[in-house]
Amino acid sequence: MTAVVEEKSVLEFKGRMLMMTVLQLNTLDAAQLHQEISQRLDDAAEWLQQAPVVIDLPETLTLETADLMPAVDTLRNLGVNLVALARNDHIDEATASLVGLGTLSLSGGRDIPRRVDAPRQETPKQETTKAPDSSETLVVEQPVRSGQQVYSRGDMIVLAPVSTGAELMAEGNIHVYSNLRGRAMAGVRGDTSARIFCQQLNAELVSIAGHYRVAEDLPDAHRNQPVHLSLQGEAMHFTALK
CATH class of the missing domain: 3.30.70.260 (ACT domain)
Known part of the structure; x- marks a missing residue:
């Protein structure tokens, strides 16, 4: 009988998105x-x-x-x-x-091309990246608990609470139809037209295309309220949802 020894690599490259x-x-x-x-x-x-x-x-x-x-x-x-x-x-x-x-390099952070299934014609360069296909929308029905990270290649719809220490990352928009206490990062590949919607804003951090606000910087008038977040230039804009 011949023993088979499986050699294990001493290192492994892993893809992970980090906030800096x-x-x-x-x-x-x-x-x-x-x-x-x-x-x-x-x-x-x-x-x-x-x-x-x-x-x-x-x-x-x-x-x-x-x-x-x-x-x-x-x-x-x-x-x-x-x-x-x-x-x-x-x-x-x-x-x-x-x-x-x-x-x-900071200047090249928004120039990552999106993965596409078929060739497309050249379009004039614009300030914002093309919005993701709605067919890639991810729907999350369970609560997102502390330590969990959820990623969507398109939009993300969360129908349950997002706990402190949890992290939502989407290439498109993020919709949270409950309490948002963790981190929500929309447009993570540079889509400056991405938006964040939530029913209760109590986030640790909100970010659109790399522009972010931490909890201490959230407007008091919008805390624990329904709100819509968007970018105007490089400034984050908060609008009450009615």
């Missing part, structure tokens, strides 16, 4: 950064304190490595979870490596 926070710095003055970041972190939710952060430096900002290093050290010492610098004409892999960070 972009921190735009308009100065590299370490003292100013320490004062303002300390205050922001004191007021932030625990989730935001632990979020991976990408530093975005405006191209108009004069960049000196001698100033960048103490600024990055200041953020690290305050507990900011730095992972990368946003690439631009002045930031490349060599500059980022000097401060122990990687680089990440």
Whole structure:
């Protein structure tokens, strides 16, 4: 009898969508950064304190490595979870490596093409990505409990409560016909026309095409109320549902 030994790989690549926070710095003055970041972190939710952060430096900002290093050290010492610098004409892999960070392109985040079943004709480029086919709508009838993550390649309709710690992610719109306490992220592949509808807004986080609001930033007038969320430019707009 011959024994068969199954070899297991020492690693495995897995696809997973992660939420990152972009921190735009308009100065590299370490003292100013320490004062303002300390205050922001004191007021932030625990989730935001632990979020991976990408530093975005405006191209108009004069960049000196001698100033960048103490600024990055200041953020690290305050507990900011730095992972990368946003690439631009002045930031490349060599500059980022000097401060122990990687680089990440922010400009290309919305250019991921959608999977299609048949070829389609070229259309003029627009600001928003084509909305997903309604045939891909996912209907969720059971409560979404803490720790669960639900993903839809099109729209998502949830007919039950969404608990704190649960996560909804849809390439299109999200409809919650109950209490939304967890996180709801619509237009996750860049569809800026995506919307979020819910009967009771008590979310930890709401996001459309990467633009998000955490619980502390939700308008008081719309808390625990029926609401419709949409993007106007880069600002999230809240409209009461009647």
